Amino acid sequence: LCIAETCPSCSVTVLSDQFSPNTTSDVAAGMLIPHTYPGTPIHTQKQWFKETFTYLFAINNSAEASEAGISLISGWQVFKNTPKEELPFWSDVVLGFRPMSEAELQKFPQHQFGQAFTTLKCDCPPYLLWLEKRLKATGVQMRTRKVANLWELHSEYNIVVNCAGIGAHQLVGDEKLFPVRGQVLKVHAPWVKNFIRDGDGLTYIYPGIHRVTLGGTRERDSWSLSPDPGTTKDILDRCCSLEPSLRGAEDIKVKVGLRPSRQCVRLQKEVLSQGGVKLPVVHNYGHGAGGFSVHRGTAKEAARLVGECIAALQGSSSRAKL
Numbered sequence: 619l620c621i622a623e624t625c626p627s628c629s630v631t632v633l634s635d636q637f638s639p640n641t642t643s644d645v646a647a648g649m650l651i652p653h654t655y656p657g658t659p660i661h662t663q664k665q666w667f668k669e670t671f672t673y674l675f676a677i678n679n680s681a682e683a684s685e686a687g688i689s690l691i692s693g694w695q696v697f698k699n700t701p702k703e704e705l706p707f708w709s710d711v712v713l714g715f716r717p718m719s720e721a722e723l724q725k726f727p728q729h730q731f732g733q734a735f736t737t738l739k740c741d742c743p744p745y746l747l748w749l750e751k752r753l754k755a756t757g758v759q760m761r762t763r764k765v766a767n768l769w770e771l772h773s774e775y776n777i778v779v780n781c782a783g784i785g786a787h788q789l790v791g792d793e794k795l796f797p798v799r800g801q802v803l804k805v806h807a808p809w810v811k812n813f814i815r816d817g818d819g820l821t822y823i824y825p826g827i828h829r830v831t832l833g834g835t836r837e838r839d840s841w842s843l844s845p846d847p848g849t850t851k852d853i854l855d856r857c858c859s860l861e862p863s864l865r866g867a868e869d870i871k872v873k874v875g876l877r878p879s880r881q882c883v884r885l886q887k888e889v890l891s892q893g894g895v896k897l898p899v900v901h902n903y904g905h906g907a908g909g910f911s912v913h914r915g916t917a918k919e920a921a922r923l924v925g926e927c928i929a930a931l932q933g934s935s936s937r938a939k940l
């Protein structure tokens with residue numbers, strides 16, 4: 619969508635073997651709370667988060683908000699031990715960030731420190747459908763196709779953008795990319811209005827517009843997409859210890875996704891070449907546990923790189939004509 623918006627002269631086709639609701643992005647809780655990428659400078663991560671927050675905040679403040687599945691949500695991140703970093707890098711991007719008061723902490727007798735703030739949440743399947751609708755409105759083609767390797771696209775397209783998520787492990791043989799399996803529950807509990815996240819990152823309760831996401835797990839190098847019933851019970855128990863009213867949650871649906879994890883998002887150009895023929899590629903994958911939090915910022919950078927590829931192609935074709 620960013621490419622179609624910033625380079626209106628190019629014709630864009632989305633190729634994917636699966637579309638919503640069958641992607642990792644459909645499983646995500648969609649909360650805007652960044653995860654740190656150890657291999658990326660903090661100022662860059664902050665910029666990506668800020669651009670994403672600003673983009674979604676504008677949607678939240680528009681008549682599109684409920685169709686796009688975007689809502690503002692207030693709540694608490696609680697810690698059993700006070701973290702080294704009391705002020706995370708994103709504290710001045712979310713709204714109203716402050717330490718929790720003693721009165722608020724009374725709700726969490728096992729925790730001794732907490733942060734209260736307001737952030738945004740995407741209800742992922744509606745948001746993805748809303749993005750698809752906007753893509754189609756700008757004339758973008760959507761085709762179901764599994765790509766075995768990027769070079770197979772060279773005769774049909776001038777530039778390829780690789781947003782394959784965990785699929786990039788096989789597609790481009792990236793050994794630095796690994797799955798972190800996550801199981802979550804999507805439940806009906808409309809009385810839960812605030813988010814609660816344990817600062818250890820394992821247990822969270824995220825109310826969306828229609829359903830509450832309860833998490834979670836982080837299992838490195840597990841490729842299994844099958845829900846585990848023992849884990850479902852464990853997630854429910856952990857969430858109920860933070861919010862006991864969840865014992866009354868109904869219509870529990872279990873989802874599993876593989877976070878496309880890496881030291882840093884791979885956001886760079888590469889030129890593939892065979893027998894003197896060149897194919898410029900822009901990679902944009904490896905968003906791990908924080909893809910929603912930075913999606914618009916990384917997409918803007920990918921679109922800028924596509925712009926550079928277009929300029930290089932135009933330069934080389936005018937040189938060829940000379």
Ligand SMILES: Cc1cc2nc3c(=O)[nH]c(=O)nc-3n(C[C@H](O)[C@H](O)[C@H](O)COP(=O)(O)OP(=O)(O)OC[C@H]3O[C@@H](n4cnc5c(N)ncnc54)[C@H](O)[C@@H]3O)c2cc1C
Pocket residue numbers: 633634635636637641642643644645646647648649650651763764765766781782783784785786789799800801802833834874875876877878903904905906907908909910911912
């Ligand atoms: C349980 C869980 C909870 C999460 N919660 C949050 C959260 O609260 N906040 C947050 O910011 N992030 C969260 N995330 C992380 C987020 O889901 C990911 O970072 C994000 O979804 C990655 O998006 P993506 O578009 O790169 O990958 P995907 O959504 O997997 O999309 C990749 C697409 O590429 C296609 N594809 C792959 N290989 C090929 C191929 N060879 N040929 C054709 N098509 C191909 C796939 O079919 C798919 O459509 C969570 C993740 C999980 C698992």
Ligand SMILES: O=C([O-])CC(=O)C(=O)O
Pocket residue numbers: 647649651800815819822833834877906907908
């Ligand atoms: O950690 C969170 O708050 C939610 C999330 O991003 C994940 O489970 O990957």
